[in-house]
Amino acid sequence: MCLFCKIIDRKIPSKFVCEDEYVFAFEDINPQAPVHILVVPKKHISTMLEAGPDDNELIGRLFQAANKIARDRNIAERGFRLVINCNPDAGQSVYHIHLHLMGGRIMRWPPG
Ligand code: 5GP
Ligand code: ZN
Numbered sequence: 001m002c003l004f005c006k007i008i009d010r011k012i013p014s015k016f017v018c019e020d021e022y023v024f025a026f027e028d029i030n031p032q033a034p035v036h037i038l039v040v041p042k043k044h045i046s047t048m049l050e051a052g053p054d055d056n057e058l059i060g061r062l063f064q065a066a067n068k069i070a071r072d073r074n075i076a077e078r079g080f081r082l083v084i085n086c087n088p089d090a091g092q093s094v095y096h097i098h099l100h101l102m103g104g105r106i107m108r109w110p111p112g
Contacts, residue, residue, distance in 0.1 A: 004040050004096035022058055023065045025101075034104030035073050035080070039065050046095040048086045066101045075103035083111070 006012040008024045015027035017037050028036040039062050045051050051059055063082065070076040080103030085092040 002044060002046075002096045003094055004038075004098065005044050008040065008042055017069060018065070020061075020065070022061050025065060025069060028100070033081075033102040033107070035070075035075055035102060037066075037069055037073075037101045039069070039099040039101060041097055045097045047092065048084055048097060051097065062097075062099045066099055069101055070103065073103070079103065079107070081107045 001009070001011075003012065007014045007026060014029075017025040017027060019025065019042075022042055023039060024042055025037055025039045028038050041055075041058050041062060043055075043058060045055065066082055067076070070080050080101060083100040083102070084097065085100075
């Protein structure tokens, strides 16, 4: 079982943010911004490349959850960043899809 599957199953503790039937959200252990939350599907999908057409609704749910959390954390209006890293060049380190929700500071562009 992968690290994030264990966090979803609460076999490994995390700072819980919210969940529903399909999606689980928790604080990143090494935050890169005042708000840095990971939004993950409860279904194990290792990378974005493995997300197929059958997962379209699920992927949409990740983004809808991120919208809700951004509003709840009061960063919606000033702005925030959503990132999915895929494979080594992008720096993916945990092979269970996760949407990074980052905000609470000015985000630079281009990212490193
Ligand atoms: P990636 O580099 O794969 O896009 O992002 C993985 C993220 O997971 C990193 O930002 C890292 O800080 C976070 N992370 C890694 N291990 C843990 C953990 O055990 N708990 C939590 N909450 N976050 C983790
Ligand atoms: Zn997993």
